[in-house]
Amino acid sequence: MRTSYREALRQALHEALSDDPRVFLMGEDVGRYGGAYAVSKGFYDEFGPERIRDTPLSELGFVGAGIGAALGGMRPIVEVMTVNFSLLALDQIVNAAAVLRHMSGGQFSVPLVIRMATGAGRQLAAQHSHSLENWYAHIPGIRVLAPATVGDARGMLAPALADPDPVVIFEHAQLYNLEGELPADWRCGIRRAAVRRPGSQVTVVTYGGCLPKAMAAAERLAAEGIEAEVIDLRVLRPLDMETVMDSVRKTHRVLVVDEGWKSGSLAGEILARIAEDGFYDLDAPPRRLCSVEVPTPYARHLEEAALPQAEQIAAAVREMLNA
């Protein structure tokens, strides 16, 4: 069935709310307004204000409330509008949710799901266009997901809710309007990366909003006779390096495409692990394509120039193959 990324997220939330009375949704404008990205449209009327809770503009407060509810046996889904607002809740996420199991000797678990939009490309300017997934992927104690397909948008929420520990889900702002085929069996795990396109000559590792760009680049390259394998990380913490390394051992070349800034990026972490474990399998220096290290511009042409694009991905691959 053909559907949109937004609709797939909506269905997943609807299912969770319908199936488990412990599940509730909380966040800014999720209720009466229907969600900043309209994911929870209609839920307020259907499930009522007890389970679709509009919050004050205080991320520190309502994320903390979500942690408390999770400790108390509920299965809260907290929506933080965009990743930049989550910076206000970093103390709750990093210093409470992520560590309580450890600090209580396993007595407490925090079965909390935090959803947030991430990424640039919608002309939301420097304050609402970050790609800070790696900040969370750095923290032990939480699982970080990046659904990049309609299938993952539909399938990832259920296992995230079933996880006894906090899970942060990043929904890329450019993907909400993405349309795609929802597989008949959309159920999925939240442990493994996925090979989205098989290829033999170069591995392109990416996640989130850059996946459609990498797929488009691979399509163009295929027309030129270059077979690129595209890997969607899906899970940013803990990283599934097995899938990545299997691919690199096959293609011997790797390009990581990451919308984050290059310095201290997830792409850097992945390349470091490849260099550590796969040095002798590499037939070309591993490469990264990341966003230009500037505050994200507002002007459309400048914003586009600052982000990794399909043509740059294809060009980087050609260079690696000397093609």
Place this chain on the structure above:
Amino acid sequence: MLDFKLPSLGSDMDEGTLLEWKVKPGDPVKKGQVVAVVDTSKAAVDVEIWSPGRVHELLVEIGEKIPVGTVLMTVLEPGETAPPPAERKAVPAAGRRRISPAARKHAESLSVDVEKLAGSGPGGAVTLADVDRAAAARPAEKPPAAAIRQAEMRRAIAAAMGRSKREIPHYYLSETVPMARAQDWLTQANAGRPLSARLLMAAVQLKAVAAALKKYPEMNGFFRDGAFQPAAAAHIGVAISLRQGGLIAPAIHDVGDKTLDEVMGDLADLVKRVRSGSLKSSEMSDPTITVTNLGDQGVEAVYGVIYPPQVALVGFGRIAPRPWADNGALAVMPTVTASLAADHRVSDGHRGALFLAKLRECLQAPENL
């Protein structure tokens, strides 16, 4: 600053392939030092430099095929300092060659010499594909590689010998030389020697040729540009047949000025190095006359083809006991047929005959050689 050019390593050589550099920029070099190894159609040859100095810049890459006369490297003369960088030509980036880790590992597992491969990757890096290509080329090439080399050598010999017979008006002379005195003397000389230090008749014959050349220098030298250029010393090319077919005739230098023991040592060394394929450029280009010796396995006499631009070739057949008239009676005498093929543009039969007679005479007094 000197330009060091690829020398001609024999008249049949037009080009060579650089196999190895033995020096790098900044290395001091001295006269006679081996600086590179070049593959000719006949053998891998160590190329020597004849001017002292310091290597400035290597201009040819390993694996490149280059014509004779190509500047291989520039050399700073003693006392000369490097020109300021502004005047220098673009130098390929120094440092380690770009070989991908996977290519290096793969090459090791396939026993491919990765350092000798040309790279097709970004920045000229050697990649897995380059190693695979080299490995794939190898089995198909291994038996044929020897065949190709043989074919090349055949072509080289054909070119040189064809040219010789087209250009050089040969005349041939031969003389039967009694060898009893030489054999007796050799037996005596070898009596007190360990096996490894024993002299061979071939060395005695070489010394005898050198002695005869002193008196008849028109057999020793080159015919070039329509004129004979006599050589000051006798650098005798020794024809050595190769196991895989073909032959090569590198020089033993200054045979006339060396002792018999030295010549013997040089001969043994040369044969060993021909078989292992490590000859020096001077040995390839310097012979002023060639001696071919059929030895024990040979036939009675050999009438050779002169190796241009040389002007003479001396042949020795098999030494064997033969009927010999001595003081009116028939006796048995070990003899050898010494022959001379000479260039009629340079010498006449009369002088050639005197040369052979002198050679015979020299072999009757081996103790004087």
